[in-house]
Amino acid sequence: MDPGTNVLDLSQLRRSCSSCALNELCLPAGICSDDLERLDTAVRDKRTLDRGSVLYRDGDPFEALYVVRSGSLKTFVQDDYGDVQILGFHLPGEILGFDALASNRHVSQAEALERSSICELPYAQLQQVTSEVPALHRQLMRVISREVIEEHRHLVMMGRQQAQEQLAIFLKSLADRYQRLQRDGTALTLSMSRYDIANYLGLVVETVSRLFSRMEEMGVLEVNRKSVRICRPDLLADLCRSNGVAAPKQRGAG
Amino acid sequence: MDPGTNVLDLSQLRRSCSSCALNELCLPAGICSDDLERLDTAVRDKRTLDRGSVLYRDGDPFEALYVVRSGSLKTFVQDDYGDVQILGFHLPGEILGFDALASNRHVSQAEALERSSICELPYAQLQQVTSEVPALHRQLMRVISREVIEEHRHLVMMGRQQAQEQLAIFLKSLADRYQRLQRDGTALTLSMSRYDIANYLGLVVETVSRLFSRMEEMGVLEVNRKSVRICRPDLLADLCRSNGVAAPKQRGAG
DNA sequence: CTTCCGGATTGACCAAGGTCAAGTTGGGCC
DNA sequence: GGCCCAACTTGACCTTGGTCAATCCGGAAG
Numbered sequence: 001m002d003p004g005t006n007v008l009d010l011s012q013l014r015r016s017c018s019s020c021a022l023n024e025l026c027l028p029a030g031i032c033s034d035d036l037e038r039l040d041t042a043v044r045d046k047r048t049l050d051r052g053s054v055l056y057r058d059g060d061p062f063e064a065l066y067v068v069r070s071g072s073l074k075t076f077v078q079d080d081y082g083d084v085q086i087l088g089f090h091l092p093g094e095i096l097g098f099d100a101l102a103s104n105r106h107v108s109q110a111e112a113l114e115r116s117s118i119c120e121l122p123y124a125q126l127q128q129v130t131s132e133v134p135a136l137h138r139q140l141m142r143v144i145s146r147e148v149i150e151e152h153r154h155l156v157m158m159g160r161q162q163a164q165e166q167l168a169i170f171l172k173s174l175a176d177r178y179q180r181l182q183r184d185g186t187a188l189t190l191s192m193s194r195y196d197i198a199n200y201l202g203l204v205v206e207t208v209s210r211l212f213s214r215m216e217e218m219g220v221l222e223v224n225r226k227s228v229r230i231c232r233p234d235l236l237a238d239l240c241r242s243n244g245v246a247a248p249k250q251r252g253a254g
Numbered sequence: 255m256d257p258g259t260n261v262l263d264l265s266q267l268r269r270s271c272s273s274c275a276l277n278e279l280c281l282p283a284g285i286c287s288d289d290l291e292r293l294d295t296a297v298r299d300k301r302t303l304d305r306g307s308v309l310y311r312d313g314d315p316f317e318a319l320y321v322v323r324s325g326s327l328k329t330f331v332q333d334d335y336g337d338v339q340i341l342g343f344h345l346p347g348e349i350l351g352f353d354a355l356a357s358n359r360h361v362s363q364a365e366a367l368e369r370s371s372i373c374e375l376p377y378a379q380l381q382q383v384t385s386e387v388p389a390l391h392r393q394l395m396r397v398i399s400r401e402v403i404e405e406h407r408h409l410v411m412m413g414r415q416q417a418q419e420q421l422a423i424f425l426k427s428l429a430d431r432y433q434r435l436q437r438d439g440t441a442l443t444l445s446m447s448r449y450d451i452a453n454y455l456g457l458v459v460e461t462v463s464r465l466f467s468r469m470e471e472m473g474v475l476e477v478n479r480k481s482v483r484i485c486r487p488d489l490l491a492d493l494c495r496s497n498g499v500a501a502p503k504q505r506g507a508g
Numbered sequence: 509c510t511t512c513c514g515g516a517t518t519g520a521c522c523a524a525g526g527t528c529a530a531g532t533t534g535g536g537c538c
Numbered sequence: 539g540g541c542c543c544a545a546c547t548t549g550a551c552c553t554t555g556g557t558c559a560a561t562c563c564g565g566a567a568g
Contacts, residue, residue, distance in 0.1 A: 077406055099402055127392075140395075147402060148356075152331055152353070152362065154409060156331060159339045161458075202412055202413040202456075204415075241335060
């Protein structure tokens with residue numbers, strides 16, 4: 001439809017947040033349409049990243065926050081000896097770059113796992129708009145808080161004693177996030193490598209590989225390289241809790 | 255000095271942030287004195303918590319952020335089966351409660367590890383003040399960002415393959431935080447139990463106990479229940495990197 | 509088509525650390 | 539003082555998952 005009307009595309013671009021499918025997941029959530037237009041003035045443009053290209057690296061000056069529009073990225077820290085710890089995998093609607101707020105420098109690296117597009121929110125403009133739109137300020141805080149909670153989830157996963165539980169929780173949470181994007185939560189396409197998954201969970205790649213095989217034998221998954229089908233979501237949920245524990249322990253202190 | 259002048263104490267109380275020793279570590283950092291007074295209007299009062307008492311628990315409505323003034327707390331999440339994962343230990347100057355910004359409910363629990371005092375920042379008032387004082391807004395964001403980075407550190411620690419590295423990193427980072435409080439960074443008094451440490455690192459208590467003993471044999475530490483003296487900070491630093499690795503790996507991608 | 513190569517899988521082996529069980533210690537309380 | 543209990547330590551044992559090595563697989567390049 002509307003072939004050749006590039007001008008229309010541009011105006012569409014400017015009002016991107018209002019028309020974006022990620023509206024409800026992203027920064028604009030809960031912002032009224034008037035304020036949305038102002039937010040749009042702060043969104044620079046969409047950059048496209050090829051697989052493996054770096055959005056920001058450790059030490060880069062803080063310039064902007066970034067929203068994943070399509071594709072996916074990983075963020076990680078790397079110590080002086082080159083040891084890497086992956087901090088997270090980021091799907092559409094998720095915002096990156098908060099690590100740089102503290103010191104005005106990024107202290108982690110963000111890298112595309114596949115061809116991805118990004119919305120850039122230059123911090124200077126964003127600050128301007130948030131000062132004019134208090135609701136946006138609160139929403140921004142909420143989004144950072146989500147980031148904090150997401151890291152809690154990561155910690156809980158890593159703290160598990162059994163590697164199988166860890167992988168089960170990882171897959172389940174990935175499935176949940178897929179579903180929120182209105183995708184099929186039972187047919188995952190993993191954009192990250194086995195090495196990335198292993199590192200993310202604090203395991204080695206062989207263990208992850210074996211666990212995939214074992215879960216396939218158990219009939220929980222169907223695995224074919226990058227594509228994972230969750231045949232038995234119920235069983236997967238069970239695997240998140242050891243080997244199916246007895247009764248829930250009592251909550252609260254004694 | 256000034257005995258019996260209770261009135262003076264009260265006025266002192268109201269201007270608490272300006273005179274607080276934690277000034278440079280806490281929210282006020284980098285805020286001019288005029289604005290500081292306005293911040294003080296948002297700080298309710300100081301609560302005292304006994305060991306084991308709960309500041310907020312999972313599900314509590316979000317009412318305030320809290321600053322540790324003295325003592326220490328732990329925060330943790332607890333799943334439906336009672337399994338706990340400790341998220342952090344919080345020393346004076348550190349701010350708690352950000353997890354509730356996302357949903358207006360806390361999704362973790364904060365509990366005093368020893369007799370502690372707390373400054374309460376009711377969020378309604380805080381929002382009022384931050385809207386009037388943009389610098390405070392930015393500072394608040396910086397503080398949350400610090401929280402994010404602190405969790406990165408936790409993840410890196412947990413991701414280590416060797417338990418000894420994990421404990422070494424834990425002790426070193428604790429020592430560093432002690433030092434920032436102008437305390438002696440080589441004489442730690444652990445307010446948390448061995449169980450807490452183990453849980454925090456994703457280990458079991460026996461392993462932690464053995465590692466303390468081993469490090470004592472190595473001459474790195476002197477351990478006596480809660481008190482840990484770091485005899486050889488240099489060796490401790492070595493232990494943070496496996497068993498002293500060869501050359502740093504090359505950074506950056508190939 | 510074949511070659512090449514990085515990512516993934518599988519197997520054999522082994523040790524770090526988890527589990528279970530038996531002390532030890534020290535602080536609180538009668 | 540002595541008892542008690544929780545926190546901690548230590549030992550013996552064994553499982554899980556890490557290590558090393560061989561192999562497989564599929565996509566990209568020639």
